[in-house]
Amino acid sequence: MSIPDSKTEEAVALSRRGFLGLLGKGAVCAGAIVGAGSAIGASQVGSGKHAFQQNDQQYAEAVNNPPKIPEYNWNDHQWAMGVDTTRCIGCLRCMEACKMENSVQMDANHHRTWVERYVYLEGSSTALVDSQTDPKNIENSGSETKFRFDNRYRNVKVAKAFFVAKLCNQCEHPSCVQVCPTGATFKSKDGPVLIDTTYCIGCQYCVQACPYGARSFNQSRGTAEKCNWCYHRITKGLNPACVEVCPTGSRIFGDRNDPESPISLFIRNNHVQVLKPEMGNAPNVFYIGLDKEVV
Amino acid sequence: MEHVFDHVTPYIGYVYPNETDFPWSQLIVIYPYITGLVAGAFVISSLHHVFNIKSFAPISRFALLTALCFMVFAPSPLLFHLGQPTRAFNAVITPHWTSAMAAFGYVAGFYLCLLILEVWFAFRADIVAMSKARSGIMGKVYGWLTLGSDDVSERALALDHKVARILSMIGIPAACGLHGYVGFVFGSLKTREWWSSDLMPVIFLLSAVGSGVGLIIVLYVIVSKFRKTPILDETMRGLLYVMFTGVAIVMVIEGLEMLEMVYKAREGIDTVMALVAGPIWAGMYIQWGMSAFAMLVTSALLVFNTHGKRLVTWLFLSGLAMMIGVLAMRWNVVIGGQELSKTMKGLLTFYPEMFGRESLFTVLIITICPYVLLVLITKLLPPWNEKIEPDHRVSEVHKLA
Numbered sequence: 001m002s003i004p005d006s007k008t009e010e011a012v013a014l015s016r017r018g019f020l021g022l023l024g025k026g027a028v029c030a031g032a033i034v035g036a037g038s039a040i041g042a043s044q045v046g047s048g049k050h051a052f053q054q055n056d057q058q059y060a061e062a063v064n065n066p067p068k069i070p071e072y073n074w075n076d077h078q079w080a081m082g083v084d085t086t087r088c089i090g091c092l093r094c095m096e097a098c099k100m101e102n103s104v105q106m107d108a109n110h111h112r113t114w115v116e117r118y119v120y121l122e123g124s125s126t127a128l129v130d131s132q133t134d135p136k137n138i139e140n141s142g143s144e145t146k147f148r149f150d151n152r153y154r155n156v157k158v159a160k161a162f163f164v165a166k167l168c169n170q171c172e173h174p175s176c177v178q179v180c181p182t183g184a185t186f187k188s189k190d191g192p193v194l195i196d197t198t199y200c201i202g203c204q205y206c207v208q209a210c211p212y213g214a215r216s217f218n219q220s221r222g223t224a225e226k227c228n229w230c231y232h233r234i235t236k237g238l239n240p241a242c243v244e245v246c247p248t249g250s251r252i253f254g255d256r257n258d259p260e261s262p263i264s265l266f267i268r269n270n271h272v273q274v275l276k277p278e279m280g281n282a283p284n285v286f287y288i289g290l291d292k293e294v295v
Numbered sequence: 296m297e298h299v300f301d302h303v304t305p306y307i308g309y310v311y312p313n314e315t316d317f318p319w320s321q322l323i324v325i326y327p328y329i330t331g332l333v334a335g336a337f338v339i340s341s342l343h344h345v346f347n348i349k350s351f352a353p354i355s356r357f358a359l360l361t362a363l364c365f366m367v368f369a370p371s372p373l374l375f376h377l378g379q380p381t382r383a384f385n386a387v388i389t390p391h392w393t394s395a396m397a398a399f400g401y402v403a404g405f406y407l408c409l410l411i412l413e414v415w416f417a418f419r420a421d422i423v424a425m426s427k428a429r430s431g432i433m434g435k436v437y438g439w440l441t442l443g444s445d446d447v448s449e450r451a452l453a454l455d456h457k458v459a460r461i462l463s464m465i466g467i468p469a470a471c472g473l474h475g476y477v478g479f480v481f482g483s484l485k486t487r488e489w490w491s492s493d494l495m496p497v498i499f500l501l502s503a504v505g506s507g508v509g510l511i512i513v514l515y516v517i518v519s520k521f522r523k524t525p526i527l528d529e530t531m532r533g534l535l536y537v538m539f540t541g542v543a544i545v546m547v548i549e550g551l552e553m554l555e556m557v558y559k560a561r562e563g564i565d566t567v568m569a570l571v572a573g574p575i576w577a578g579m580y581i582q583w584g585m586s587a588f589a590m591l592v593t594s595a596l597l598v599f600n601t602h603g604k605r606l607v608t609w610l611f612l613s614g615l616a617m618m619i620g621v622l623a624m625r626w627n628v629v630i631g632g633q634e635l636s637k638t639m640k641g642l643l644t645f646y647p648e649m650f651g652r653e654s655l656f657t658v659l660i661i662t663i664c665p666y667v668l669l670v671l672i673t674k675l676l677p678p679w680n681e682k683i684e685p686d687h688r689v690s691e692v693h694k695l696a
Contacts, residue, residue, distance in 0.1 A: 108303070108315070109312065109315045129309035130309060131312050133312040166311075175485070175486065177393075178393045179393075179395070181391055181394040181397040182382075182385040182386050182389060182397070183389060183391035184385070199382070199385060200378070200379065200382075201377050201378070201380075201385055201386060202378015202382075203373075203376070203378075203386075204319065204376075205394070205480075207313070207318040208318055208484055208486065208633075209484055211485070211637060212311070212637075213310075213311025213637050213638075215313065216313040217316060217318060217378065218378075219316075222377075222378030222379045223378055279485060279486070280485075295309070295638040295639065295640055
């Protein structure tokens, strides 16, 4: 889908700079991941599957005493995300980072982001699809908290294969906000759809309404959960965790109000698509390299 | 490894990872079922109160009490289902009006108040009579229940009758609204192919009438057996007409909905067909089998102009069949809709839990409660127009009934 020829010199130069930056970041992240990976493994032995779940005290502290962000004005920003599926290598560091950063339940059934693997076998006109949560992948890695795809296509002829990262689309017309009976979930001025977990009644109507399966239900808290683009990070000028750790730069994040931000350039320089446009939700996650089989 | 798949809904094909945690369980199956029984029972009561159809007079007050008892428990499955039940009233205090669900508290509350009011007006004469006839605590209770209004003159009774009739008239659109609303909660979700149908509110409403009439038939026969009173032929014939109409229309509309879905054959229709043939096949057989049974039996009863004991037996069976068929239909809609993945490339198979907050045990308890309440409330407010005669006194209060 991308048209490399149309890129300007500056854009190319920028992407080169970006690449160098990424290399540096990648090195740091690789270290972090090795450490984190072993931390997950270690803590799992000790405390079971909710190793990275915030404990109740931490949760209460975060809810009752949210961090103040003095110089942040949500009218000044319009956040958006891009996913370049042609770059994704399916390493799943994004899933891991998200789980750790946001204290997402450490099981295979609750995710704020995930990656889908699409594989066309030779002679087939439809794709085989799976994600890390496929029991075979978990069996292969031996744990729900080791985020890895198995190598099931090793002995077959693959015609085409690619990965698609999924997360909340922070829609312009979010179905979840429309159906929330209390207004506990709402669209913020700067883009992300947020949840007031102190007001959510846990009816799960939003989980039903999301066309993208991006919402889940936190049983221990009795409230809905979803990706908020690491709102606690982006309001401090940082990237969301998944963007930060992506070693190939397949996730792009930025402020659309800034015409030179990575996301503005990404949208300007590529033919972008969104998922399920027929739903009318107007997503704010923009993709390149989608395929007819992508759900 | 075993713990990994403890609470996971097994699936085939590809489903979104979060879908394996099933959002709406069997509690949400019985919620529309119970409200449906309310709507159906209320319709029977209204046929007498509003349209003055005499054949329903003997059961109209019983049907009204039935509607009230089921309405009292209609919100309980929702409360058991909520992740934060103590915050349930957030939806009423600060409703978010773009949500269909925000209307629930108001619609249900309004309808409950209406039922209570109508019951009071329909039973006021009896309450007054019993407050005079009974002594001790029950005499006092009935005294309080009169709310100080103990006028049983002909004029006052005529006014009671008129008010009950007006309330019943308001109750018809309210019952349709309550149940149409439940259909809207499902039908308005564009996300799920199995739910997203304009016919959903109509289907819910009509099947509600079918199951509610079935309930009244079943209860009327059972209660009459217990009370050793005759089952009135005229009443059973009336119930037969309503039952036949209800089941005939609902089968046609449900058939049309399926036909439209198959005929349009939008993307993912293969998965829809696999759903019907797969996870909900038993439910579909029960739903359509029971409906077809009720349809055939009621048709035969009409064609052969059956009366008497044979009418009672067969109408009882078709009433029971309709109750079971509609319960299966609720399962097929609520559970089936979620078993069909949003990816339209996968199917989940839901297995209900036996014990726990959201389990079949809870469902059983909630389903039994309205019947228990009905037994108690018919003791307090006997709906069968009997003479109230303690202490050698007779109060004639049913001239207008």
